[in-house]
Amino acid sequence: MASTTQTNAAEGPVAGLTSRWASAAADTPAIWKILSLALIFGAWEIAGRTNFNYAFPGFLETMAALWEMIADGSMGAAYLRTAEPLVLGLVISLAIGVSSGVAMGLRRDVEWLTLPIFITMQAAPMAALIPLVTFVYGIGLASKVLAVVMLSLPVIAINSYKAVRNVPSSLVDMSRSFMGSRRQQVFGIILPAASPMMFAGIRLGVAEGFSGAVLAELLITPTGIGDLITYNRSIAKFAHMYAAIFSIVALAVITVSLLHRLEVTLFRPEKRGV
Amino acid sequence: MTFERRDFMRAAAGAITATVTLAGAPALAQDDPLQVALGDIASVESLNLLIAMERAGERGVPMEMTFFNSEDVAVQAVLSGEADIGVGAPYAFIQNSDAPIRMFYRMSTLLFFPVVNSEVYSGWEDLDGQEVTVHSRGSGTEALMRLMEEVHGIEYSNISYVPGSEVRAGAMLQGTINASIVDAANFRLLKEEGGDKFQRLPLEGVNATDEALYANTDVLEARAEDMQVFVEELLRTWQEIEENPEIVGELREQYGLLQDLPEDVAAEAVPYYTEAVENGVYPTDGGEPADVGDDIAFLAAAGQVTGDPAEIDPMDYWSFDLLEAAKASN
Numbered sequence: 123m124a125s126t127t128q129t130n131a132a133e134g135p136v137a138g139l140t141s142r143w144a145s146a147a148a149d150t151p152a153i154w155k156i157l158s159l160a161l162i163f164g165a166w167e168i169a170g171r172t173n174f175n176y177a178f179p180g181f182l183e184t185m186a187a188l189w190e191m192i193a194d195g196s197m198g199a200a201y202l203r204t205a206e207p208l209v210l211g212l213v214i215s216l217a218i219g220v221s222s223g224v225a226m227g228l229r230r231d232v233e234w235l236t237l238p239i240f241i242t243m244q245a246a247p248m249a250a251l252i253p254l255v256t257f258v259y260g261i262g263l264a265s266k267v268l269a270v271v272m273l274s275l276p277v278i279a280i281n282s283y284k285a286v287r288n289v290p291s292s293l294v295d296m297s298r299s300f301m302g303s304r305r306q307q308v309f310g311i312i313l314p315a316a317s318p319m320m321f322a323g324i325r326l327g328v329a330e331g332f333s334g335a336v337l338a339e340l341l342i343t344p345t346g347i348g349d350l351i352t353y354n355r356s357i358a359k360f361a362h363m364y365a366a367i368f369s370i371v372a373l374a375v376i377t378v379s380l381l382h383r384l385e386v387t388l389f390r391p392e393k394r395g396v
Numbered sequence: 397m398t399f400e401r402r403d404f405m406r407a408a409a410g411a412i413t414a415t416v417t418l419a420g421a422p423a424l425a426q427d428d429p430l431q432v433a434l435g436d437i438a439s440v441e442s443l444n445l446l447i448a449m450e451r452a453g454e455r456g457v458p459m460e461m462t463f464f465n466s467e468d469v470a471v472q473a474v475l476s477g478e479a480d481i482g483v484g485a486p487y488a489f490i491q492n493s494d495a496p497i498r499m500f501y502r503m504s505t506l507l508f509f510p511v512v513n514s515e516v517y518s519g520w521e522d523l524d525g526q527e528v529t530v531h532s533r534g535s536g537t538e539a540l541m542r543l544m545e546e547v548h549g550i551e552y553s554n555i556s557y558v559p560g561s562e563v564r565a566g567a568m569l570q571g572t573i574n575a576s577i578v579d580a581a582n583f584r585l586l587k588e589e590g591g592d593k594f595q596r597l598p599l600e601g602v603n604a605t606d607e608a609l610y611a612n613t614d615v616l617e618a619r620a621e622d623m624q625v626f627v628e629e630l631l632r633t634w635q636e637i638e639e640n641p642e643i644v645g646e647l648r649e650q651y652g653l654l655q656d657l658p659e660d661v662a663a664e665a666v667p668y669y670t671e672a673v674e675n676g677v678y679p680t681d682g683g684e685p686a687d688v689g690d691d692i693a694f695l696a697a698a699g700q701v702t703g704d705p706a707e708i709d710p711m712d713y714w715s716f717d718l719l720e721a722a723k724a725s726n
Contacts, residue, residue, distance in 0.1 A: 175475075176475055176493040176494070176495040177472065177475075177493060261558075261559075261563075343557065343558075343559060344532060344533065344557070349533060352532075352533075353532075353533040353534050355468050356468065356488075356532075356533075356534045356535075356700075357488040357492070357534045357699075357700045357701075358468075358486070358488040358489035358491070358492040358493055359488075359492055360492070360493070
């Protein structure tokens with residue numbers, strides 16, 4: 123996300139604006155980011171101070187609560203609990219999602235058999251299905267891992283499938299005309315060509331995984347970050363509740379931005395170093 | 397152009413006035429039904445409240461009940477004026493947010509049964525250094541267990557959270573957990589299934605509000621007459637149930653309350669109220685200032701509120717005017 127802003131800010135002025143200010147600003151995109159954050163947080167602080175809602179703390183109060191929770195270790199402990207289903211779920215989703223996506227892309231029969239499952243999973247409102255999961259898998263770790271998988275797996279699988287399917291046929295033809303074996307075709311041509319889009323799918327899948335982990339902790343049993351949210355809500359410590367929500371949003375944004383940066387570095391040399 | 401602009405301004409001003417009037421209306425209109433916000437679904441435990449609401453309706457104060465996902469949402473509805481009366485015990489909310497809501501009627505006191513597997517433990521002292529299982533963090537069950545920790549000078553090794561009395565009772569029957577706290581219905585279940593295997597541990601000196609009724613101070617003033625009628629009916633209903641719990645069954649039929657309850661669940665109503673009355677769950681006085689101190693002491697043990705029970709001002713949490721007026725007129 124951060125990189126998107128960066129590229130846009132860098133390309134925009136070249137196309138249209140010519141003023142010195144704009145090009146100076148384009149060279150220092152960090153200023154714009156800080157300004158936009160300051161604007162949002164400023165609006166938040168003002169909204170908090172107007173007391174329009176008794177349960178809405180201002181930005182500074184929320185940050186103080188965030189710091190308090192980091193300092194007393196409760197935030198760290200909560201993230202250790204949340205990381206368990208999140209990481210397990212994402213590892214499972216990546217393994218199954220990428221392999222089944224590639225298999226679907228390469229073979230029509232696999233596609234007919236499996237694609238409908240992923241499309242159903244992607245279309246179904248997961249929050250409504252989570253109670254169902256608890257009936258089968260109880261309220262332990264298994265249910266939470268499954269909630270993460272249910273949200274992230276279809277995105278990863280479908281994107282991998284589309285990536286493989288959309289590899290330019292001219293590349294495959296070229297491989298064939300050089301008498302490449304099927305193995306060489308898959309590992310030398312198709313997978314490298316499909317990687318950028320597969321990686322974009324992984325990034326989306328990880329973002330969904332965060333939603334799954336939080337949903338599971340709010341809807342199944344409150345543990346980790348979900349516990350911080352529900353507990354602080356139940357005892358009306360709203361600044362702490364907002365701080366917990368803020369932290370998970372920030373963490374998800376940072377993770378997804380880092381993945382995006384990794385994607386650019388690995389697969390898109392044309393966008394690097396802009 | 398000028399005319400158009402003037403017309404536009406006039407229309408806009410009219411729209412704003414209309415919006416403001418509409419937004420302000422629900423809390424103040426006298427003839428609207430009093431909306432009661434319940435942070436749960438209605439069950440046999442809400443029958444006494446529903447009966448009192450019907451009776452207030454008979455005396456010209458129409459009342460309606462709305463169901464919310466949780467007590468926190470119900471508080472928000474009361475604060476925003478979408479509901480007039482809430483059900484719960486929002487001490488922590490009042491203390492932490494300074495919101496202008498006050499409790500005005502104590503409906504029930506907390507009744508839970510700390511229970512242990514008698515093959516493993518025999519008293520509170522045995523729980524020192526052991527794990528106990530409660531409903532959730534910040535819940536009444538946790539507060540009770542924490543309070544007992546203090547009273548008996550023991551320390552649990554860990555408190556684990558398993559939401560739902562029936563789930564904890566199931567786990568005790570399976571032998572997964574050996575010390576927990578369950579509600580009356582599930583304590584009965586444990587006794588039926590396990591007999592002497594499950595032992596109830598004594599809970600002395602706990603006087604805590606389970607559910608109270610609260611309202612915005614504006615509503616308490618603006619609709620004082622209607623509210624007083626409601627409180628009079630609450631007092632009357634609670635008193636009648638105290639004298640004869642079986643009346644709940646009759647009144648449920650008479651008013652056609654909770655018609656969609658399954659037969660077997662509805663049949664639980666009279667035994668439930670009989671047992672609750674025996675255990676003093678439903679106080680007949682509607683609450684008094686001394687109870688506020690007890691509540692604060694209890695909630696402070698669970699870490700939900702802070703402050704010395706002796707120093708807090710009950711009027712920061714409660715308004716007893718309605719109750720006194722209702723008692724005087726009854």
